[in-house]
Amino acid sequence: MDARRWMRAIDLNKAIHAGLDALQVHASVSMMRLFDVAQRWEHDAKRLGEKHKNGFSPIKYISYQAFWIRKLKPISNAYLIKHLEAEGDSISPEMEIHDINERIAIRIAGRNLLEFAERGFYPTEHGDGTGHTTAVDAKILREYLRAYMNFPSQRDAGPQHEADKGSTYENLIYNQRYRTFGPHHLVHILDQAVFGALRLQACKK
Numbered sequence: 376m377d378a379r380r381w382m383r384a385i386d387l388n389k390a391i392h393a394g395l396d397a398l399q400v401h402a403s404v405s406m407m408r409l410f411d412v413a414q415r416w417e418h419d420a421k422r423l424g425e426k427h428k429n430g431f432s433p434i435k436y437i438s439y440q441a442f443w444i445r446k447l448k449p450i451s452n453a454y455l456i457k458h459l460e461a462e463g464d465s466i467s468p469e470m471e472i473h474d475i476n477e478r479i480a481i482r483i484a485g486r487n488l489l490e491f492a493e494r495g496f497y498p499t500e501h502g503d504g505t506g507h508t509t510a511v512d513a514k515i516l517r518e519y520l521r522a523y524m525n526f527p528s529q530r531d532a533g534p535q536h537e538a539d540k541g542s543t544y545e546n547l548i549y550n551q552r553y554r555t556f557g558p559h560h561l562v563h564i565l566d567q568a569v570f571g572a573l574r575l576q577a578c579k580k
Contacts, residue, residue, distance in 0.1 A: 377414075380410060380413040380414055380417060381410060381413075383413040383416075383417070384406060384409040384410040384412070384413045385406075385409075387409050387412065387413065387440075387444075387483075388404055388406060388409055390483050390486070391404055391409075391444075391449070391450065391479055391483070392404070394479045394482040394483060394486075395450075395453075395475075395479070397482070398455075398478070398482075399455060399456050399457065400453050400454065400455055400456065400472060400475065401453070401454055401455075401456050401459055402450050402451065402452055402453035402454070402472075402475060403450070403451050403452045403453075404449055404450055404451075405449045405450075405451070408447050408448070408449035409449045411443075411447050411449075412440070412443045412444055412447050412449060415443045415446075415447070416439055416440045416443050419439045419443075419558075420436060420439065423435060423436075423439075432562070432566075433487075433491045433496045434488070434562050434565045434566055434569070435558065435562055437484050437487045437488055437491070437561075437565065438484065438558040438559075438561040438562045438565065439558045440483070440484070440487070441480040441481065441483065441484040441558075441561055442480075442556075442557065442558040442561065444476055444479065444480040444483065445476050445477045445480040445551045445552070445556075448476040449476070450475050450476050450479060452471065453471060453472040453475035454466060454470055454471055454472065455470070455472070458470050474548055474552050477547075477548045477551040477552050478548060480551070481524075481544070481547060481548070481551075484561065484565065485520060485524075488516070488520070488565055488568070488569075489513055489516060489517055489520070492510075492511050492512075492513040492516045492569075493513040495510040496510075511569055511572050511573050511576060512572070512576050515572050515575055515576045515579070516568070516569065516572040519568060519571050519572040519575055520568050520572070523543060523567075523568050523571060524542065524543050524544040524547075525542055525543070525544060526542060526543050527541065527542065543564075547564065
């Protein structure tokens, strides 16, 4: 077994459990499926690197990982902890969070997006011919991304459809699970979020 991929699977497992903890959800996570996610993700990253000799957008890197999480579904038997505590072994199967992989995939994508922003990976050309760039402010991106995902709802998105079903977040969960939804679809959505944050950033100056 490839040691590098196994370490990526372990890192991804930590990220998934951090997301589950934040959502107050208990679930099972398959390490072998995570290894499969790491393998497919690495294959796509290598292919993109060969195609784009000067490098490719971190958003593509992020989106392909999210795609394989929701595609291979390493998370199962997910329940809100409060429901498990209340119901115990008699908990109804209907209370299982069936779309947990899609929700965690988006949560990890958002976390990675912000981490890349903190490292200054999202510059935009000034358009003045100087070639100078401005990095997106990670704090502004965080605020904008939250509002963008919750639009038109004002509540934070979470498991069990706590946000309005018409929100960007809920539509994204639905489309990932029930419609044809490739990495390029998420790339487009995250690109819009970064562009919107940059416009907001420019307005605040």
